[in-house]
Amino acid sequence: MNGNDDGFYYLRGIPVPETPLPDQNPQPWQKTEVVGRPLPRVDAYERVSGNAIYPSDIVLPNMLYAAVLRCPHPHAIVGKIDTSAAERMPGVRAVITGSSPEADFSWPYSPEMKTKLFNPHCRFEGEEVAAVAADTIYQAWDAVRAVSVNYNILAFVSDEAKALATDAPSVHAGGNKLKIDRYSRGDVEQGFADADVVLEETYRSECELHTPTESHGCVARWDGDHLSIWQSTQGVYSIQATVAKIMDLPLSKVRVIGHYMGGGFGSKLGADKFTIIAAVLAKITARPVKLFMTREETLIAAGNRPPVSMRLKAGVKRDGTLTTLDFSAVGTGGAYPAGGTSLVDWLIRDLYLCPNVRTETTDVYVNAGPARAFRAPGHPQCSWALEQMLDALAERIGMDPLDLRLKNIPSYSQARPGNPPYVSTGLRECITEGAKVFGWHEARKKTAEPTAGSHIRRGVGMASALWIGGGGGPPSTIVVKLFSDGSVSLNMGASDIGTGTKTVMAMVVSEELGVKPDVIQIENADTGTTQYATPSGGSKTVPTESPAVRAAAIHVKQQLLALAAVDLKTDESSLTLIGDAVVSQADPERQIRIRDISGLKKRGLIIGVGYRGPNPEGKVINPFAAQFCEVEVNTLTGEVKVIRFLGAHDSGRVMDRLTFDNQVFGGITMGIGLGLTEARILDRNQTGKMVNRNWHDYKIPTAMDVPANIISLPIETDNREANTTGTKGLGEPVTIPTAGAIANAVYNAVGVRITGTPINPLQLCSALALLRKEE
Amino acid sequence: MMPEFTYIRAKSLKDAFSHLSGEGARIHAGGTDILGCMRDKIFDVKSVVSISGLNDLKGIRETGEGLHIGALVTLTEIAENPAVNGRYPALAQGAASASSPQLRNQGTIGGNLCQKPRCWYYRGEFHCLRKGGDRCFAVAGENHYHCILGGEGCYIVHPSDTAPALIAYGAAVHIEGRKGKRSIPIENLFVLPSQDVTRETVLEPGEIVTEILLPPPAKQMKSSYRKVRARRSWDFAVAGVALALQLKGDIVSSARIVLSGAAPIPWRSKEAEDSITGKILDTANARKTGAAAVSGAQPLEHNGYKIQLFRGIIEEALITISAA
Structure with a gap:
């Protein structure tokens, strides 16, 4: 691991080209006019108005609607499939299964x-068995229900702890152990000997689902052999590369367009099986095909945060x-290799100074x-324990x-070879400044006082x-065009x-060229018209793209x-460029408005190209954080009410205070879900099906x-060395x-440790009753 | 997606009765439950008979008999009604705590009483006992939210937040069908699995709940509804309790204590009522009453917490009402 290697999970399985070095190496901004201000999103009106x-x-002329028949069992072999009834139904234009030659692709x-795209050995509830395209979505679903399938139902395992038992049903030939990762430094036993206090505890983080507002899906259309x-x-x-490879x-000839999207949280980083299915159906029918998952389908088959059981033994002086x-x-990670323990030990390795560390993570298959x-794959789970x-x-x-944390x-990354230093670490300031604004010491004092009478x-x-992650890096190519009237x-x-992202990048252009963000036309996320970009994941889009945008604007x-x-x-x-005029610094009388520049009038257009330069050698760029909260616990019922939260975040320069705060509020909201309410529940003892879909x-x-009451407190560290906009991910x-x-x-509040998520009345009420008995 | 069905908008009650006599006919009032049931294919629906246009079933009015609430009155209307808030606060609290604002605007009191259970096996792709299958999946399954009282063969909990309050107030429910009208104590509306596992109410096919009648509240009555859920909105009761107590000084002269989230029907706890009746309303007696309510509880593998939860919520509700 080095300082430029945070491109792991969101780049898995796709090629990543190199871009040229930027021509520009601008000095860091001293004072900014636009960047850092609380500006509403450039596309706020479009989003809010619909x-x-x-x-x-998307609705295209002659478009068909597709629906997918999914295996209703967690583990089954698909036998005979009879599609004849479905094919005869009104409006049905195509039915494909694993035996359709047009659908003979590997996934x-x-x-x-x-x-296979339609895998005859279904290893989780929701694996694709067949698909239908019809004139209406209702006809498509009616036809899906009319497909009859003989399933040979196999024994399943839902529970990762039980998956390792010798008599557990095998998800794949060769057993359920996918891999074991080990890491160590120092001498753990010596560490225990040196400690004054040693504690050991087990923790569990339940399976959490992404639930983006917009479900997962696509529209596919062929124009001749162009898809x-x-x-x-x-x-x-990422989708373009995978689809081109699978379909040869x-x-x-593969154009992918994704201008707007309604949330992904990591579940929409690349191509999906439905992408290929829609393309196949569109090819067969010679009509555009729309295929979006229902909410229930997204909950069983569009990803999740892996459940994990953890044990941590720690020593302290x-x-x-x-x-x-x-x-x-x-x-x-369920039934296929999907990073079930990916990064789940990273905070143990690297968050706190500790000479002796040992981790062992075991990733297993289950039928889910x-x-x-x-x-933040792995991190919230690890944080829950640590x-x-x-x-x-x-x-x-x-x-x-x-104080223990402080x-x-x-000041350096302990887990990366050579212990490279961080370009900036605001961890100390996040904790101390956050505590100050939150009123930590006063609040702690108050909660320590006896509360006689009240429950x-x-x-x-x-x-x-x-x-x-969060450092970003190449590749990125940005094109900025200046029109003859000065608009961009x-x-x-x-x-x-x-x-x-669009708003922040427009602000960077605005900062350099003086144009107002709302006169900047933005074309993005289209392989047909825009340049290569890695998927927006890993908290790296701002630090990756904004320096390239700046370079293009300067160009x-x-x-x-x-x-x-x-x-x-x-x-x-x-x-120099001041507002809409070019002015001589020596003689301010000597100036010309952009629209009057004769060379620009003649050409009509100036094109600037910007590339993302490399990150500093031998240094690590990571964001840091501290969060504080106050809760109210009802000791009779186990209800927890979150009263207030504060997020102190060092993510380098704040580009737009509004979108920054939005991220903080949203992240805390999602974390409240993990901590207090969310868990996927499988019918582990009977059918293996998900019951709360x-x-x-x-x-x-x-x-x-x-x-x-959520306070967002940015901790703006000096991050100039990281990149030309001084940014880190958030x-x-x-x-x-x-x-x-x-x-x-x-x-x-109550002296009870709940070590498994979520902390709801189901868990807390019993624990509190137990505590009362002990008292 | 939906099965194919015909939609009929009834012009009168009589019109509705005639359409409801057909096989696979279901009543549509607010539509918040029937829509989900159809989408989840819980039962066959051939025709949806909407009574939503029947003005006779709307409105809240007061007579010498008490407060009449039409079956089509929405939960929002109930939660905001001054008469309900003033004299029947437990009902207002129950209506206000149901579901989410959007669903309360749409959902009716009649539908809230007649809604189908939320058991995830019943609602899911499981051919369970209640749907004509041969077993209750909750017995050996994921029974976190299932009943601890009154379960026999089937372990659903009754989902209504208004029914416990209505039972506590001794409300009557008016029912009408082709064969005529009847009025029964609302307590008798609900059916235990041991009586008939395939139905939740005593309504005969084609019968409609037309009105709820709340008798005038006794003087010195204190009442409340308190609900615990796994999240603070858009959630059914994990445990709930409706109280209607008559006090003589410090002494509880009579009590009705009805639980939601405990049993397949809104569960009137005679044990709890007996425990507090004739006693001073204090913390010690509140605690004993909570314990009495769950004395007969038979938890499943994952819902044992409900014993502590009901003890806690009943104790809290009694203490709160004593201070009110």
Whole structure:
């Protein structure tokens, strides 16, 4: 691991080209006019008014609708399929199964594991068995139900702990153990010997589902042998590469468009099976085909945050020095290789200064839907364990949890070879500034006072975090066009996954060229018209794209000044761009408006190209965070109410204060889901089917579960060395420490440690009753 | 997606009765439950008979008999009605705590009483006992939210937040069908699995709940509804309790204690009522009453927490009402 390697999960299985070095190496911004201000999104009106066309809004002439028959069992062999009744139904234009020659493609669950598109051996409930295209979506579903399938139902395993038993049903030949990863440094046993206090605890983080507002799906259309795909996605180029490879098409004949998209959280990083299915159906019928999953389908078959059982044994000295962390975990990414334990030990390895560390993570197969990257893969799970352990250690040595963390702050990455330093680490400031604004010490003092009489107890807790990625890096190519009237077009490949990418990039252009963000036309996320971009994931889109946008804008400015210099009969180095005019610094009287520059009038257009330069050698760029919260616990019912939250985040320069705060609020909301309400539930003892596959039974937090009082506190570290905009990622760190902070606050309130997510009345009520009995 | 069905908008009750006599006919009032049931294919629906245009079933009016609530009155109307809030606060609280604002705007009191259970096996792709299958999947399955009282063969909990309050107030429910009208205590509306596992109410096919009648509240009555859920909105009761107590000074002279989330029907706990009747309303007695309510509980593998939860919520509700 080095400082430029955070492109892991979101690049898995797709080619990543190199882009040229940028021509520009601009100095860091000193004072900014636009960047950093709280500007509304450039596409806010379109989004709010309904004018924005999301992929699910696409309706093309002669378009058909498709639906997929999915295996209703967690483990079965598909036998005879009878599609004759379905084919005869009104409006049905095509029915495909594993025996259709047109659908004879392989699907890469991972680079190493490929199956058929319609896999006759279904290993999870929801695996694709057949698909239908019909004139209406209702006809398509009626036809799906009319397909009859003989399933040979096999024994299944739902539980990752049981999957390793010798008599467990095998998901794949060769057993259920996918892989074991080990890491160690120092001498763990010596670390225990050096410790004054050693604690050991087991933790569990339940399976969490992405639940983006827009479901997963696409529209596919063939024009001759050209395939166009409109898909709700985080990365159009990732889809293009995978579809071209699977269907053996030149990249130039696969165009993927994803202008707007309604959330992904990691579940829409690339091509999906439905992409290929829609393309096949469109080919057979010679008509465009729309295929979007129902909500229920997305909950069983569009990814999840892997469930994981963790054990952590830790040692600490009385003065707060961590001596050792010994961690093991068993997790599952479901029925195929999907990173079931991916990064689940990273915070153990790297968040706190600790000389002796040992981790062992075991990834196993179970008969459940494959995991997908989910907002900060592995990190919230690990944080759930580590941050609760830190608090338990602090209590045992009589230290404020804050001070224990402050005692162990690293200035370099301990887990990467050569211990490279961080370009910036705001961890200390996140904790101390966050505590100040939150009123940590006062609040802790208050909760420590006896609360006679009332059965409602208050507690405060905190947790800190880092995110392994967030530095960004090449490749990125941006094109900025200046029209003859001074208005601007920005062309970039990256998707705006709801984080405000388009707005932030327009602000960068605005900063350099002086044009207002709302006169910048933005063309993005289209392989036909924009340049290669990696998927928007890993909290790297702003640090990756914004320096390239800046370079492109500067490239435009240089050409503009050169043209102006001809008209002004002066040297271009003496010229500067102020508002809509080019002005001589030596003689401000000497100026010309952009629209009057004769060279620009003649050409009509200036094109600037910007590339993303490399990150500094031997350094690590990671965002840091600390979150604080106050909760109220009803000791009679186990209800937890989150009263307030504060997120202190070091993500380098704040580009847009509004979108920054939005991320913080959203990440905390999602973390409240992990901590208090969400868990996938499989009928593990009987059918293996998911029982809570709807938005009532799978409980994402509502507005009533999230406090109105959330403070976003940016900690702006000096990050100039990282890139030319001084930015680090934000989208993932905002959800890492949330659940652990809540667990610590609940403990502070009532003295009960809930070690498995979610902390709901089901768990807490019994634990509180037990505690009362002990008293 | 939906099965094919015909939609009939009834012009009168009589018109509705004639359409409801057909096989596979189902009543549509607010539509919030029937829509989900159809989409989840819980039962066959051939025709949907909408009574939503029948103005006779709308409105809240007061007579000497008490407060009449039409079956089509929405939960929002009930939650915001001054008469309900003033004299029947438990009902207002129950209506306000059901589901989400959008669903309360649409859902009716009649539908809230007659809604289908939310058991995820019943609602899911499981051919369970209640749907004509041969077993209750909750017995050996994921029974976190299932009943601890009154389960026999089937372990659903009754989903209504208004029914416990209505039972606590001794409301009557007016039912009408082709064969005529009848009025029964609302307590007798619901059917235990041991009586008939395939139905939730005593309504005969084609019968419609037309009105709820709340008797005038006794003087010195204190009442409340309190609900615990797994999230704070858009969620059914994990545990709930409706209280209607008559007090003579500090002493509880009579009590009705009805639980939601406990049993396949809104569960009137005679044990709890007996425990508090004639006693001073204090913390110790509140605690004993909570314990009495669950004395006969028979939890399944994952719902044992409900014993503690009901003890807690009943204790809290009694303490809260004593201070009110």
